[in-house]
Amino acid sequence: MTQNPPVLFVDDDENLLMGLKRKLRGKFDFDTAVGPLQALEKIKAGNKYSVCVADMRMPDMDGVKLLAEVARLSPDTVNMMLTGNADQHTAVEAINRGHIFRFFNKPCEDEDLIAGVKAGLRQYQLITAEKALIEQTLAGSVKVLTEVLAQLNPAIFGKAMRAKLWCDTIAKQIGYPHPWELGLAALLAPIGYVSLPPEILARLGEDKPLQPLERDVVRRTPEVARKLISNIPRLEQVAGIVYLQNRNFDGSGFPAEGPLGTEIPLGARVLRIFNDLGKIVESDLVVKQHFDELRHQPKRYDPELLDKIEALLAKEDPSYDKVAYPKGTEHDIYLKALRMGDFLLTDIETREGQVLLAHGNYVSEIQLQRLRVFQELHQFHEPIRVRRGGQDPEITIREGS
Template structure:
């Protein structure tokens, strides 16, 4: 098995011995303290299995496994200790959710068999999670494909936000980036309930009546109700609900919440939404961030700083990264996977798909059908993927 194993113990002689015995059987890393172990998880994770001694200076084993549970919830956790009293075992199970409990001295083969069982458990858990995430992602993709046809402008904006969100999630090392990804793509779903004439007034920045303003404020609540009906997506529904809540407690919804009481992904989405409002570009400039920093109380300062560092520049075509080129093409040469750099409109000016969208097979079918009846303005400006550098 190739899944990595982390053993944590302050006994350097024990760690050296286990390295010699297990070097051909496991991809093994060791740490001499809880602090060192958590740093390794952040820099060299993920680990399939973590085996931790109970009695160590500084953080004890229960504290380490409890922190590890939050930092890397999929890692299978095990306890290794010379203190086998009942209360220690109870605390380890309750606070660290351990998979195995070993007492010292532990025969190497017993420990090896436990690690193998842990690797199998890790494979099972991650396979189930991957299946769930792919199933949910597929369902959301179908839903957003349909909604992008109903309201192409709103979902074109969501596609731009998703690109930013994926970069920022990687930069911040979010433990469950799929939640942010889905929340971004479903963040505009409530707009479907808003009459078209009111949507047009909002986009034209015309003054709204009191009733119309209430409809706009209800968009996140509407989205939450709809998304919550999808199994396992309640956390995503909450992210969408709080996407307009300010870090200082202001904004919608009108509930007592602020700071870190607001879901992390909602705080990210608030910044991305406001960036999109003031930046028409795919890469927001540093001047755009200065506008947001002028209203610092509204945003989580840690996330705002991370967004500026991550999004306000491009690194060019770094080796191994995906490369692109801009092209102007007729409809007949547009393909699924192309990213729109201009709106697609019928010959009489009706918007079909908004700039920023990545074309899907469903949208291609729509383009062909509309083109046969009404005709489509050509050429269409797109971003095409190129082969990556070796």
């Protein structure tokens, strides 16, 4: 059986700690810290502890605050407190904030302390054993779901993987409490597509237009996803995020009833942005122009969150470097990668022969919005050729007027 990590005793009285070392030597592995700051330094340095026994009254930080921080930094550690002031307020605060497993009143008999620590070690074994079992179940279940999705439609799975990478990049910076949860939600967001007929899946993977009834079926796939994911232990929050991934910030979207604004879970607000960002980003390069396009639909997204994500993800597009490319750069692109300010070198034409935008023009905001609507209904000749960067469109227009 794997040996438990040592027990940590924390007290500002170094003589008391020396006495504990003499009494407890040979009973179990343990470490000591003179005061709360040294204890936190040890944990932050990567030391693992099965049990932490802390005195209540210490300078710099009392036992309640210390154990609350220990619970945050090392959630599996079982916390205990030594106190000569076990009043009701102290007890309630310690239990609520410090996740206290057991109290010891000073002075504490050696036998009681040893018995209590051994109980703490058994509790640690239970916690870690259950966690290992759940994590193995979780990992296996998620692996099955993602493999199903990858086999079902590699293109859709690829987009989900990219969204997961975006989530992994921004999770800590936006203050997401459990980053793994956000990345997993992005990866499993399209799992509801398993309920779709093959022909709809194929068109989705190729970004082809859908009929109204087909769009309605696709719109409800988060409901299927929630039912699948909620059967996996510890993924209740992920299931809720995935279910609300298409709920708009103003309360519109799917589902029709539910939270709005900042009451929508943070993870769902992130997915709402990344779902649409994934439709217009063609490569690994995410640029400011992509977020400019998202802002055409301001009611969909949390504006503060959108600004934060742009600051974290958006890069400078080298094709707009006027020093390196004074005449701009030419690109063959698909329509979903078209941006405001692109100069058209070929017509944008539907397969039926309708020219939506003629070559020789810069793409405006209104034209781009109109094109996105048409893309939902028609197929176009692709790729098209554009020029990016170079002279400012406004300057060119004035010179030609």
